């Protein structure tokens with residue numbers, strides 16, 4: 014980042030930032046909350062989760078880009094919460110919550126954005142390939158023990174040739190930074206994916222399923238409700254929202 | 258004068274050109290045999306051998322030249338043979354026809370009736386290539402040369418004025434003039450996005466950073482498209498010359514030709530052409546004694562569709578995983594190894610020498626405002642004349658499909674045409690008069706892409722088409738953007754539901770919502786267009802989606818879950834052909850009496866339909882036929 018100061022417009026307000034700073038950082042300086050999953054201040058930007066998208070450019074010719082990978086340039090006009098951006102973010106969250114419902118981070122983001130439908134067939138993926146672990150391993154732990162392999166549906170994170178890596182020092186950095194691992198609901202897979210009712214169930218799942226080492230704050234409850242007896246997701250959103 | 262010594266000046270090139278032209282005396286006869294991939298499949302190599310044998314047997318080697326060439330375009334009718342100077346043309350030639358053609362047509366200038374091309378619409382016999390409707394309605398600039406050139410012979414290329422444009426540029430122009438010339442011509446990228454080529458060169462030239470690189474994008478991953486391949490196979494020196502001109506204008510000293518590994522012949526031809534050009538002093542150090550240094554290297558890609566995207570291509574070129582990255586910075590600012598790099602499509606490069614030779618005004622003379630020049634399309638699918646067609650920008654789809662393509666086979670109805678490759682969109686009959694240029698296609702919800710045109714007839718189910726392309730994109734997505742990877746998967750699942758009878762009215766709303774989100778949120782051109790196949794079919798063929806959902810009816814009879822096979826009593830004569838081929842043995846009936854299909858056991862393979870000679874097998878869907 015250079016020391017040169019440039020002018021940009023963020024949600025209609027003029028702002029001065031350093032040239033080369035990314036749009037996400039600039040927005041956060043302004044106190045604007047842009048959701049992210051694959052971004053971490055200590056790591057390089059990657060742009061995989063697409064939650065941090067913003068709309069840039071003059072009103073009639075706008076373009077949507079991921080703010081974590083887009084650098085501020087002189088005169089840039091940015092809208093962080095336009096309708097187009099919000100609709101798209103909500104859809105991405107709906108996709109996320111249907112495929113990786115076991116992540117509390119995702120459930121909370123979905124709740125905070127008012128995602129009240131989960132219209133896709135439930136899946137229970139442990140990983141949404143945000144790549145934080147890959148960058149953690151490479152950039153902070155200097156190990157490069159894991160990376161992406163395959164493309165499209167075959168894309169996954171693995172060690173070279175799927176064998177135990179000699180470079181891995183078992184530091185646990187990858188697990189620490191993972192938004193799915195570090196706060197994963199270890200209860201049985203729910204058949205509705207939009208849970209968003211962690212807050213006021215009793216007994217909480219930690220009490221009941223302590224042996225499963227659920228690290229969710231008490232208690233999401235998905236795991237202890239009798240089968241088939243699911244609260245309509247809609248009813249609970251507001252409560253979660255206040256918390257988030 | 259020959260190419261034993263490198264050419265040291267434009268004067269020497271001109272001399273050589275003169276010698277080569279003269280060598281072709283007045284009564285020089287030439288027979289060009291297409292050895293493009295399509296014709297080779299049809300047996301072109303044995304045709305070449307047969308001609309060589311016949312001609313040497315008759316002792317006519319001096320008089321008649323046998324020239325194996327690249328693709329002529331009319332691949333449907335291969336192997337193709339054309340004769341100069343007479344202009345006679347024979348399709349589907351067999352090795353056994355060689356003697357007759359030499360004796361009658363070449364030596365006595367009379368046509369062999371039985372070998373002539375017959376227009377399927379009028380059944381009229383046509384003797385000259387120029388009169389064949391397929392060629393008559395085209396404007397062939399780049400492809401025309403394919404038919405007259407031996408791609409493995411640099412002298413042949415020089416004899417048609419090859420490298421003249423480069424010589425002119427080196428002698429009489431400065432880099433800025435070259436760039437101005439390309440800008441004035443209005444040449445826009447032929448690889449998809451249609452960015453003005455001259456502008457791209459200008460930005461790169463102005464970058465302070467050195468060295469600069471050039472890349473020729475010959476990845477061509479669209480299923481069914483093969484124009485870039487045909488140029489590299491049939492006219493590799495055009496591309497080399499174009500890149501040399503670009504190198505002079507931009508100030509680059511190294512270039513790469515990124516070609517997919519699945520194109521072995523293209524790799525072979527371009528590699529040979531590079532070596533020949535180097536030996537001839539037209540590539541490498543001090544080109545034609547001008548002081549320009551520029552060399553080329555062929556790099557083979559492993560054939561991932563996404564590696565055609567320029568930033569992914571660059572990564573692949575650097576030996577990394579082919580994954581697009583955020584632009585800006587654009588490759589012209591930070592490309593190969595973070596140095597300014599111009600990436601252009603094969604066809605874009607091949608246009609450059611023509612623009613230099615004929616001037617920008619000539620080029621603007623073809624096409625429409627905003628889209629200058631000609632464009633090569635690969636016309637495939639349910640159309641009579643499949644092949645490569647080159648037309649001025651702005652002709653209508655109707656002209657391409659009906660005048661050049663000869664309409665739909667077997668008297669079927671035209672239904673749609675898909676443009677722009679897998680991430681393009683489908684256009685219905687009502688848009689047949691749409692002019693094919695960058696802007697008009699964009700407006701209609703599709704893209705020019707690199708020039709694939711897939712024609713579909715009434716037997717095509719548009720929901721199934723959308724599902725097919727969405728699945729292709731799902732598999733070819735690099736997988737980095739969540740919106741693209743998961744979005745294409747979910748779109749495909751919803752389309753599966755509709756095709757398999759599980760669709761609900763909610764599916765359509767969700768598909769539209771999701772499609773817009775995928776196109777909006779994804780980073781590269783693949784994800785940003787990934788919903789086009791679905792969105793465009795939904796826009797133009799919504800009734801078909803609704804029929805699938807509400808009535809469980811697939812009117813084209815394609816979606817197996819929604820169709821039933823039945824045997825019509827009136828037509829069945831009990832020949833038992835169907836029951837013999839039925840793999841699940843679900844057709845019952847005595848010989849010579851009515852057969853019936855046990856629907857529950859039927860796997861809907863369609864074998865019975867294919868063997869029934871009496872038209873007694875019928876596909877029904879949702880209560881309709």
Ligand SMILES: Cc1cc2nc3c(=O)[nH]c(=O)nc-3n(C[C@H](O)[C@H](O)[C@H](O)COP(=O)(O)O)c2cc1C
Pocket residue numbers: 445446447448449450451452454474475476477478479562563564565566567568600601602603605606707781782783
């Ligand atoms: C998914 C994807 C695939 C692409 N494939 C090709 C290709 O096969 N060949 C090509 O020339 N351009 C392809 N492109 C376009 C290139 O990114 C780039 O725009 C082009 O090579 C630039 O050259 P041009 O200006 O001459 O068109 C592709 C783009 C995308 C997004």
Ligand code: FES
Pocket residue numbers: 291292293294295296297327328329330331332333335336337644
């Ligand atoms: S391969 Fe012969 S015409 Fe195309």
